[in-house]
Amino acid sequence: MKNLLDDIEDILLMGPGPSCVPQKVYDALSKKTLGHLDPYFIKIMDALKEMLRNILNTKNTLTIPISGTGSAGMEACFVNLVEPDDKVLVIINGVFGVRMQDVATRLGADVDVLEFPWGTPAIPEVVEKKIKSTHYKIVSIIHAETSTGVMNPVAEIGSILNGSDTIYLVDVVTSLGGMEIRMDDWNIDALYGGTQKCLSCPPGLSPLSFSDKAMEKLYSRKTKVPNWYLDLTLIANYWGSNRVYHHTAPINKIYALYQALFLIFEEGLENVFKRHQENHKYLVEGIEELGLKMLVDEPYRLPMLNAVSVPEGVDELAVRRRLRNEFKIEIGAGLGPLAGKIWRIGLMGHTSKKENVTRLLNALKAIL
Amino acid sequence: MKNLLDDIEDILLMGPGPSCVPQKVYDALSKKTLGHLDPYFIKIMDALKEMLRNILNTKNTLTIPISGTGSAGMEACFVNLVEPDDKVLVIINGVFGVRMQDVATRLGADVDVLEFPWGTPAIPEVVEKKIKSTHYKIVSIIHAETSTGVMNPVAEIGSILNGSDTIYLVDVVTSLGGMEIRMDDWNIDALYGGTQKCLSCPPGLSPLSFSDKAMEKLYSRKTKVPNWYLDLTLIANYWGSNRVYHHTAPINKIYALYQALFLIFEEGLENVFKRHQENHKYLVEGIEELGLKMLVDEPYRLPMLNAVSVPEGVDELAVRRRLRNEFKIEIGAGLGPLAGKIWRIGLMGHTSKKENVTRLLNALKAIL
Numbered sequence: 001m002k003n004l005l006d007d008i009e010d011i012l013l014m015g016p017g018p019s020c021v022p023q024k025v026y027d028a029l030s031k032k033t034l035g036h037l038d039p040y041f042i043k044i045m046d047a048l049k050e051m052l053r054n055i056l057n058t059k060n061t062l063t064i065p066i067s068g069t070g071s072a073g074m075e076a077c078f079v080n081l082v083e084p085d086d087k088v089l090v091i092i093n094g095v096f097g098v099r100m101q102d103v104a105t106r107l108g109a110d111v112d113v114l115e116f117p118w119g120t121p122a123i124p125e126v127v128e129k130k131i132k133s134t135h136y137k138i139v140s141i142i143h144a145e146t147s148t149g150v151m152n153p154v155a156e157i158g159s160i161l162n163g164s165d166t167i168y169l170v171d172v173v174t175s176l177g178g179m180e181i182r183m184d185d186w187n188i189d190a191l192y193g194g195t196q197k198c199l200s201c202p203p204g205l206s207p208l209s210f211s212d213k214a215m216e217k218l219y220s221r222k223t224k225v226p227n228w229y230l231d232l233t234l235i236a237n238y239w240g241s242n243r244v245y246h247h248t249a250p251i252n253k254i255y256a257l258y259q260a261l262f263l264i265f266e267e268g269l270e271n272v273f274k275r276h277q278e279n280h281k282y283l284v285e286g287i288e289e290l291g292l293k294m295l296v297d298e299p300y301r302l303p304m305l306n307a308v309s310v311p312e313g314v315d316e317l318a319v320r321r322r323l324r325n326e327f328k329i330e331i332g333a334g335l336g337p338l339a340g341k342i343w344r345i346g347l348m349g350h351t352s353k354k355e356n357v358t359r360l361l362n363a364l365k366a367i368l
Numbered sequence: 369m370k371n372l373l374d375d376i377e378d379i380l381l382m383g384p385g386p387s388c389v390p391q392k393v394y395d396a397l398s399k400k401t402l403g404h405l406d407p408y409f410i411k412i413m414d415a416l417k418e419m420l421r422n423i424l425n426t427k428n429t430l431t432i433p434i435s436g437t438g439s440a441g442m443e444a445c446f447v448n449l450v451e452p453d454d455k456v457l458v459i460i461n462g463v464f465g466v467r468m469q470d471v472a473t474r475l476g477a478d479v480d481v482l483e484f485p486w487g488t489p490a491i492p493e494v495v496e497k498k499i500k501s502t503h504y505k506i507v508s509i510i511h512a513e514t515s516t517g518v519m520n521p522v523a524e525i526g527s528i529l530n531g532s533d534t535i536y537l538v539d540v541v542t543s544l545g546g547m548e549i550r551m552d553d554w555n556i557d558a559l560y561g562g563t564q565k566c567l568s569c570p571p572g573l574s575p576l577s578f579s580d581k582a583m584e585k586l587y588s589r590k591t592k593v594p595n596w597y598l599d600l601t602l603i604a605n606y607w608g609s610n611r612v613y614h615h616t617a618p619i620n621k622i623y624a625l626y627q628a629l630f631l632i633f634e635e636g637l638e639n640v641f642k643r644h645q646e647n648h649k650y651l652v653e654g655i656e657e658l659g660l661k662m663l664v665d666e667p668y669r670l671p672m673l674n675a676v677s678v679p680e681g682v683d684e685l686a687v688r689r690r691l692r693n694e695f696k697i698e699i700g701a702g703l704g705p706l707a708g709k710i711w712r713i714g715l716m717g718h719t720s721k722k723e724n725v726t727r728l729l730n731a732l733k734a735i736l
Binding site for chain 1: 369371372373375378379385386388389395396397398399400402403406407412415435436438440442443467470471476570571572592594595596597613614616617619620626630698
């Protein structure tokens with residue numbers, strides 16, 4: 001029987017995630033497995049929590065990785081915070097906002113939607129008006145909308161919510177590790193990220209943090225969290241000082257996340273963010289030189305996810321196939337209403353290097 | 369800053385999981401990450417599904433790994449199959465049966481419990497009487513109760529349910545890869561396993577399979593699955609021929625599971641099961657020579673999880689600490705009502721080797 005793993009190629013991952021993984025993170029992933037209650041593993045867990053707090057700029061006690069991908073983090077935030085009929089406002093300007101609406105609706109929330117055109121950001125004044133018109137228990141938004149490449153004004157909306165009893169829930173799946181996140185300063189109460197974007201760690205964990213306000217809402221629920229696996233009251237007992245067994249933590253993935261954060265702090269957060277900005281600018285210049293157009297207006301562009309409009313008459317799938325097969329480069333397709341209309345070029349974490357941008361630009365030049 | 373990963377020791381994992389991981393599985397874990405929609409990754413997914421079907425002896429189309437640990441598999445089975453007020457029977461004789469009750473209750477099921485003394489198996493005649501007294505939509509049981517070391521008569525209960533419209537839901541987290549599972553022959557409709565037990569793959573995925581009958585119940589739901597992340601109608605579209613993006617699959621974990629199954633089929637299923645039996649017998653002999661007693665009566669003992677009663681007057685925690693610190697061996701403690709009363713010795717997958725049993729017996733001799 002043939003082992004397919006023997007022939008895995010080294011593909012340059014320039015899609016919307018997963019991104020390229022540094023060798024040291026691969027090495028961490030394959031360190032000897034310890035037990036999930038082993039005293040040394042607990043030390044690693046504690047150090048990991050501290051690094052997560054640092055990268056999120058938060059003092060929140062409950063700052064941990066959830067044992068699932070970024071979408072599990074979304075599910076965890078909503079299922080722990082939503083009770084049936086809670087008024088929830090979901091701000092939407094892309095696929096991941098729509099996903100939030102779906103998740104919250106399934107959980108019995110009374111969901112209002114405030115939608116902005118895809119490819120443009122949410123407008124704080126419009127959000128403010130909506131928030132003042134109704135008393136929402138939860139307001140949620142995507143920081144970096146991976147489906148469009150738009151950065152939403154998370155800090156500004158946080159200051160609108162300052163002092164209210166509304167829970168502010170933010171998706172930082174794509175922004176985490178690629179741009180600044182100031183959870184406490186921005187009044188964010190609940191937040192979840194992903195590992196396979198700017199943290200450059202293979203997918204499988206979702207960093208999550210809950211403020212005291214979010215924990216209060218959780219602990220004052222009238223009914224148990226309708227999801228045993230993601231019940232943060234139970235998970236907090238495992239990750240907290242009690243160390244009560246809940247489920248078996250994905251040990252080796254936790255090693256990898258530890259190592260990924262370690263590398264980021266070694267490089268320095270400021271340097272990492274600067275590198276993302278610089279390579280993004282370099283890519284945009286090259287894209288425009290090729291006569292291609294960015295989907296998003298300049299002030300709202302994400303450094304790590306670049307949406308490029310597919311030129312009229314070009315078969316976008318054929319281009320992606322040639323990139324993958326001939327040039328060993330993966331880029332992403334458009335999602336939902338943007339399917340067929342854009343390419344999504346990721347410059348996330350370890351992928352965000354000048355030489356990678358050059359390689360992609362040369363390949364695009366050859367194909368187009 | 370010190371990197372804690374540099375000092376991870378090689379601990380012999382003889383607890384209730386995680387078990388020892390073969391070097392080839394570690395190597396698989398650190399192969400180059402591919403995109404979750406990459407054509408070559410899709411080949412690996414397809415081959416993995418086929419191996420899962422083979423190890424489970426099933427033809428079920430929906431046979432896939434869930435992106436979470438074994439407990440996520442439990443959550444996935446119940447959340448997809450349970451609708452509010454469904455009559456569910458949970459057979460309990462240990463911690464994991466209790467967990468099933470908790471999961472199903474949170475989802476609004478009308479749960480009946482049939483409990484057997486912990487350390488003894490379910491009795492088919494008693495189950496039959498219960499099933500005939502009430503029309504249950506779902507009957508669930510744990511195959512290998514990890515908290516007690518008891519094997520439940522899953523095949524016999526399956527034959528009682530044969531021909532009924534009741535969904536038969538079985539947890540094979542600990543049995544999978546260590547003893548025979550005949551999903552189709554035993555009339556099992558929904559089943560989930562774990563990777564960190566007898567598959568000897570680090571934790572983070574849960575193999576799951578749904579029969580046509582289970583799929584029919586899923587597709588005839590009156591309401592959407594109240595869990596977007598684990599909604600099998602969506603996940604089936606990603607793992608099926610449509611390849612519709614749902615969440616980013618944990619790529620490298622999937623490589624590792626592929627490799628773990630590959631090794632099992634290379635050794636041969638029969639040989640693997642025989643090895644588990646032989647090392648279990650060797651352990652039991654040694655345990656009894658030391659004057660210790662097994663918790664479970666001989667016919668109901670699991671080969672991969674051995675519950676040993678802690679002798680009167682012995683500080684069980686002190687023994688486990690010395691094993692860990694001096695002898696670099698991890699064994700498990702008792703859970704729930706068995707806390708402090710038993711040790712749980714795992715002989716799962718790659719851990720199940722004569723030399724490991726000898727090493728543990730020598731260490732126990734030195735300590736006791």
